[in-house]
Amino acid sequence: MKVQLQQLLEQTVASLKQQGIIPADAQPRVQVDRTKDKSHGDLATNLAMMLSKAAGKNPRELAQLIIDNLPESSLVTKVDIAGPGFINFFLNPLWLVEQVEAALIDPRLGIEPIADPQTIVVDYSSPNLAKEMHVGHLRSSIIGDAVTRTLEFQGHKLVRQNHVGDWGTQFGMLLAYMEELQAKGQEINSNLSNLEVFYRAAKQRFDESEAFATRARNLVVELQSGDEHCNQLWREFNEVSLSHCQETYDRLGVSLTRADVRGESAYNDDLNQVVADLDQAGLLKEDQGAKCVFLDEFKNKDGDPLPVIIQKKDGGFLYATTDLAAMRYRQRELNADRVLYFVDARQGLHFQQVFTVARNAGFVKPATSLEHMPFGTVMGEDGKPFKTRSGTVAKLADLLTEAQNRAYDLVKSKNPDMAEQDLRNIADVVGIASVKYADLSKNRTSDYMFSFDQMLSFEGNTAPYLLYAYTRVASVFEKAEVNASELTGSVLLEHEKELDLASKLVQFNEVITSVARLGYPHLLCNYLYELAGLFSSFYEACPILKAETEAQKQSRLKLAWLTARTLKQGLSLLGINTLERM
Numbered sequence: 001m002k003v004q005l006q007q008l009l010e011q012t013v014a015s016l017k018q019q020g021i022i023p024a025d026a027q028p029r030v031q032v033d034r035t036k037d038k039s040h041g042d043l044a045t046n047l048a049m050m051l052s053k054a055a056g057k058n059p060r061e062l063a064q065l066i067i068d069n070l071p072e073s074s075l076v077t078k079v080d081i082a083g084p085g086f087i088n089f090f091l092n093p094l095w096l097v098e099q100v101e102a103a104l105i106d107p108r109l110g111i112e113p114i115a116d117p118q119t120i121v122v123d124y125s126s127p128n129l130a131k132e133m134h135v136g137h138l139r140s141s142i143i144g145d146a147v148t149r150t151l152e153f154q155g156h157k158l159v160r161q162n163h164v165g166d167w168g169t170q171f172g173m174l175l176a177y178m179e180e181l182q183a184k185g186q187e188i189n190s191n192l193s194n195l196e197v198f199y200r201a202a203k204q205r206f207d208e209s210e211a212f213a214t215r216a217r218n219l220v221v222e223l224q225s226g227d228e229h230c231n232q233l234w235r236e237f238n239e240v241s242l243s244h245c246q247e248t249y250d251r252l253g254v255s256l257t258r259a260d261v262r263g264e265s266a267y268n269d270d271l272n273q274v275v276a277d278l279d280q281a282g283l284l285k286e287d288q289g290a291k292c293v294f295l296d297e298f299k300n301k302d303g304d305p306l307p308v309i310i311q312k313k314d315g316g317f318l319y320a321t322t323d324l325a326a327m328r329y330r331q332r333e334l335n336a337d338r339v340l341y342f343v344d345a346r347q348g349l350h351f352q353q354v355f356t357v358a359r360n361a362g363f364v365k366p367a368t369s370l371e372h373m374p375f376g377t378v379m380g381e382d383g384k385p386f387k388t389r390s391g392t393v394a395k396l397a398d399l400l401t402e403a404q405n406r407a408y409d410l411v412k413s414k415n416p417d418m419a420e421q422d423l424r425n426i427a428d429v430v431g432i433a434s435v436k437y438a439d440l441s442k443n444r445t446s447d448y449m450f451s452f453d454q455m456l457s458f459e460g461n462t463a464p465y466l467l468y469a470y471t472r473v474a475s476v477f478e479k480a481e482v483n484a485s486e487l488t489g490s491v492l493l494e495h496e497k498e499l500d501l502a503s504k505l506v507q508f509n510e511v512i513t514s515v516a517r518l519g520y521p522h523l524l525c526n527y528l529y530e531l532a533g534l535f536s537s538f539y540e541a542c543p544i545l546k547a548e549t550e551a552q553k554q555s556r557l558k559l560a561w562l563t564a565r566t567l568k569q570g571l572s573l574l575g576i577n578t579l580e581r582m
């Protein structure tokens with residue numbers, strides 16, 4: 001409704017310009033806000049105050065002119081001028097009814113696919129294959145996936161890119177260790193079942209044996225020069241590591257597949273061309289043998305420009321070089337209109353630098369939007385970066401198992417007589433949902449504290465609370481013994497709580513639009529939490545099964561039904577499954 005009112009006000013501005021009341025070159029940003037106090041209406045704008053100077057009128061006078069020129073619409077019933085010149089709008093309940101009815105008969109809940117779909121490349125998850133995925137990759141995978149699903153729902157074309165770290169010097173060490181094991185007649189695959197252990201063992205050999213370290217370094221060179229034996233080992237290793245990742249995605253319900261993997265190694269053949277292109281564009285400078293780009297925008301403490309190193313003295317390429325090649329590919333081959341990077345906030349400078357280089361070099365079109373979507377660190381309850389009890393970086397798979405086990409205890413305590421298999425199934429959904437929701441519901445730019453107790457609580461803005469709210473609405477239908485498709489009559493918005501609920505329901509589209517634009521899934525979480533809360537108040541104040549009239553009962557069932565579908569759709573955009581009972 002904010003959007004609709006905004007459109008009306010934009011039309012008003014145009015008409016005021018035509019009449020010469022405000023100057024033709026005025027470009028006001030029309031802003032509509034929800035009011036805190038309902039007695040002042042539902043929505044308000046400060047437009048008159050913003051434009052009063054340009055119009056040479058006092059704000060209240062201009063406010064009246066705006067109201068007089070507002071196009072005819074069923075959206076509002078009453079408009080007031082308040083204080084220094086605010087305009088307050090009172091929503092028309094009939095308009096709300098129309099919107100609710102339209103949503104009820106639409107599989108997309110009244111949300112039309114976007115008129116101008118874009119091609120959006122999303123770089124997310126992107127773990128390093130040398131090691132096991134850890135809790136740091138949780139955020140990128142979960143947040144990136146939620147935003148991807150939301151954009152896809154809007155009707156954009158999404159290209160998922162899992163930019164895995166599958167290249168670089170660490171691989172020399174790993175390959176050397178694989179060779180050693182093979183020479184001892186050991187089976188590689190079983191040794192790779194725990195990558196963390198494998199990595200540590202290889203690292204230990206690297207540190208203790210000069211011969212091993214030399215072999216490792218040689219293997220990197222051989223790998224990079226295309227040696228077949230090395231490439232064979234390397235593929236074998238990555239195959240195992242990628243299948244570990246895929247297992248985690250499947251378990252988490254992250255929509256990435258093997259087809260979305262395009263790792264650093266995929267850009268090997270482009271790197272020399274990147275250097276040549278940068279040189280051609282006059283951007284490269286030699287600094288102590290290394291090829292660098294210096295950007296005036298980024299300076300060190302002494303005010304000297306920071307270099308972005310493109311190629312080292314020994315000819316080796318860097319993380320930044322690969323990212324430049326990837327940007328070039330995403331523009332030229334994938335035709336991206338937007339590229340989103342869900343990567344740790346600590347890589348902020350890296351992205352600002354490579355974005356600038358890519359633009360200066362013409363790797364991306366000026367209209368293409370490159371957006372780093374940073375996120376903070378996962379902290380432990382001790383306020384330090386999250387670690388397991390043994391002090392190592394927490395492995396994702398273990399965390400998920402623990403969440404599911406704790407969810408099992410929780411569900412069992414509520415349903416002591418439930419069959420074992422049902423308990424397990426429900427606990428598995430609740431456990432995963434809790435981990436995901438805890439992450440999604442926090443503003444991603446802040447650090448967040450990983451706490452099983454908090455995420456598995458039935459109170460507050462948590463997955464158990466929302467999943468439970470959803471089952472409650474579902475149970476209303478069970479008790480009513482009606483099928484949602486058989487509901488008749490029109491929606492009646494008589495009670496204040498009915499109005500509040502309906503007005504929240506029709507805001508779903510606005511929230512989706514914000515998540516899609518800003519990449520903040522917590523906005524959707526907050527919305528669903530508020531919706532569930534408003535449903536509770538409605539449910540308490542407005543009897544459904546014991547409604548006074550049949551028409552009222554049908555109407556309230558309709559509101560309940562739309563609430564359930566909105567919760568389910570919203571959670572599904574977050575990548576969270578619902579349960580019919582728990």
Ligand code: ARG
Pocket residue numbers: 123126127128163164165323326341343
């Ligand atoms: N592999 C990197 C890491 O784990 C993240 C890659 C992010 N994506 C990118 N295009 N640089 O830190």
